[in-house]
Amino acid sequence: MLTREQFEDLDRTDPLASFRAEFELPEDVIYLDGNSLGPLPKSSKERARRVVEQEWGRDLIKSWNKAGWFEMGQRIGNKIAGLIGADQGEVIVCDNTSLNLFKVLSLALDMKADRRKILMEGSNFPTDNYVAQGLCKHLGYGHEVIFAEREQLIDAITEDVAVVSLVHVHYKTGQILDVKAIMEKARSVGALVVWDLAHSAGAVPVDLGDWKADFAVGCGYKYLNGGPGAPAFVYVAKRHQGRFRQPLDGWWSHKAPFDFTRDYEPAEDIWQMMTGTQPILSMSLLEEGVDLMARADMGMLREKSKRLGDMFIQLVEEKLDGCGFEVVSPRDAEVRGSQVSLTHDYGYPIMQALIERNIIGDFRAPDILRFGFAPLYVRYSDIWDTVEMLQDIMQKNLWNLPEYQAKAAVT
Amino acid sequence: MLTREQFEDLDRTDPLASFRAEFELPEDVIYLDGNSLGPLPKSSKERARRVVEQEWGRDLIKSWNKAGWFEMGQRIGNKIAGLIGADQGEVIVCDNTSLNLFKVLSLALDMKADRRKILMEGSNFPTDNYVAQGLCKHLGYGHEVIFAEREQLIDAITEDVAVVSLVHVHYKTGQILDVKAIMEKARSVGALVVWDLAHSAGAVPVDLGDWKADFAVGCGYKYLNGGPGAPAFVYVAKRHQGRFRQPLDGWWSHKAPFDFTRDYEPAEDIWQMMTGTQPILSMSLLEEGVDLMARADMGMLREKSKRLGDMFIQLVEEKLDGCGFEVVSPRDAEVRGSQVSLTHDYGYPIMQALIERNIIGDFRAPDILRFGFAPLYVRYSDIWDTVEMLQDIMQKNLWNLPEYQAKAAVT
Incomplete structure (x- = not known):
């Protein structure tokens, strides 16, 4: 016993053990819900005051350059890259997980223009299903989302599947999918793979480089402790960058946003995954969470x-x-x-x-x-x-x- | 003289005059850039501390209900509605202006399925052009963005235009478009109209109800003083709600998000314009800016x-x-x-x-x-x-x- x-x-x-003291955890609470909302790092409390009171309040518009607001999504993305086995320039922080999934699924369907199927695990967190279903309906070319549960997944990865889009760690059971087997099968039939790392980043080993991953998305407010609704991240393997264009292409994704040219020209690097202006305050606090995680x-x-x-x-x-x-x-x-x-x-x-x-x-x-x-x-x-x-x-x-x-x- | x-x-x-004291403006600065980033309201400083330290730090996950985080986008949307002549339930706060434009343009094109043109003023803030161009390219059905400058706009609104998408106040010159003439011409040829209120909300009179507007989007961080990268708002006239479905449909736009059902079913009200989890901290501060504006x-x-x-x-x-x-x-x-x-x-x-x-x-x-x-x-x-x-x-x-x-x- x-x-x-x-x-x-x-x-x-x-x-x-010493990491616990880096969080503002209430003394009388046992917190076992960090897989939904991570707690407040002490440094985030200070960062919030600095961003609000100094950067916004005192320095105002100058902070876009002076405080590095504009570059922040890529700066944090590069830090997250280090946690998930990605290279510098393969990850950027912006928007939310659902939106980032829309972008990479759009890219994947463009890359596999002769296929019409997105394979997903229907029992997993449904925002992924909804986004894929929305994309298929929007395109109107007969794309469809097909579902298989874990034991049947490998068999369901066939030559008519354009993209396999999976949540790496199941949100209900915590089960980790067999990445190696899925990647191998997908590669053997020419399908692309999107990994949703919502319950993985900062929690279980992820090595996107080693996996030879195509695309990934993930969440900032769970194990990365970025705060409520912190922006999400998106990964695009270098070999897939600059070839196709995600469609949510606001001015931050332009190759020269401050030229304010009339017509769109895509950034050829990870910035093409950006949309418009990002929520700087929420994003700043994610940086604290990521920095803390990176020290462990x-x-x-x-x-x-x-x-x-x-x-x-x-x-x-x-x-x-x-x-x-x-x-x-x-x-x-x-x-x-x-x-x-x-x-x-x-x-x-x-x-x-x-x-x-x-x-x-x-x-x-x-x-x-x-x-x-x-x-x-x-x-x-x-x-x-x-x-x-x-x-x-x-x-x-x-x-x-x-x-x-x-x-x-x-x- | x-x-x-x-x-x-x-x-x-x-x-x-008394409103000036509600802002944390540096004594030694004359700030004439509120059309780009509004200054810090004093109440936002307090709100930021409360959201970070109490709601996130102390109450943790419970704040989704207890602090009204989940409902906040609609609550602020209803407050903004009062500033722009919209009804309750016609405005919701989420994501950024570019993304919201993508949603309403998608709806408009679905509603005008026999037309292929989006008319815009090319000289205005280009994120709108880019989003419309991205949408057309993504759909791949021969949609195109056509441009006309202000004097030529009315003549360019013809029967093959699906949607006229315009920035109400020009970001460079500050010129206000002739809403009445544009709405009348658009109605006469059966075109829909999207108004981008980025430089209007909180700055010039806007009466979407009186305009019989179809769709609008707008920015939280300029005249509404919501803070750097505050989320944006989106307006859909009641008569257009529940008929078509915007495609960026993450779980927050589902009719019953907490049922976690496998397949998507759209909310039939303004919530269908939502995507996934929103940046709560940035959104909270927008509420302070809007509340302040609403008192004037x-x-x-x-x-x-x-x-x-x-x-x-x-x-x-x-x-x-x-x-x-x-x-x-x-x-x-x-x-x-x-x-x-x-x-x-x-x-x-x-x-x-x-x-x-x-x-x-x-x-x-x-x-x-x-x-x-x-x-x-x-x-x-x-x-x-x-x-x-x-x-x-x-x-x-x-x-x-x-x-x-x-x-x-x-x-």
């Missing part, structure tokens, strides 16, 4: 993340046996992202009861309780305390109160 | 704006006669936005010399000096001091220094 002392020992010897060793992060997940699963099995929970994340840490998901018929009220006790995970309909273990700031003892609290909630039926039943009824 | 006392008198009796009387704002412009022109003619400046903005204040532009062969070094003396206007190639007169915070005496300084710069040849020549050479 595990004991809290073992978890405390792991915290004491955790080589990443990805190997150590991954080791801790796997261990947090393994120990959580072990505790759930020891302490919540017979309570109706099922582990739906992979037990093999090698194919599990930085989260563990449980199902329970009363998942919603149970998660509500947990949140009211200041342990923050989240719920995804119909029955999934998600627990994110961001290794930069989650402690081993947090895992222990979470399962202890779950045990308490179940033993005392704390979730089964009239107020929760009412809430569950409307969910 | 005008005297500084006259300008000081006008400041003393200005019914809008638009009639008073317009009167002051016209008078500032008239007096600037009068002063330029009195004091800068023979210096090589030409007024390229309309002399008739009724058709002039909240700016006055001058041309000068050495416009760039002259503006640099002015900026180094803490009078901030801007320069637009090849030869335009722009002076924005945002009536919420620009004083009459600022106009006097600006022209005095220009006179000093010209008389003493302060712009004609080696350092400016070097800068001019690289422009």
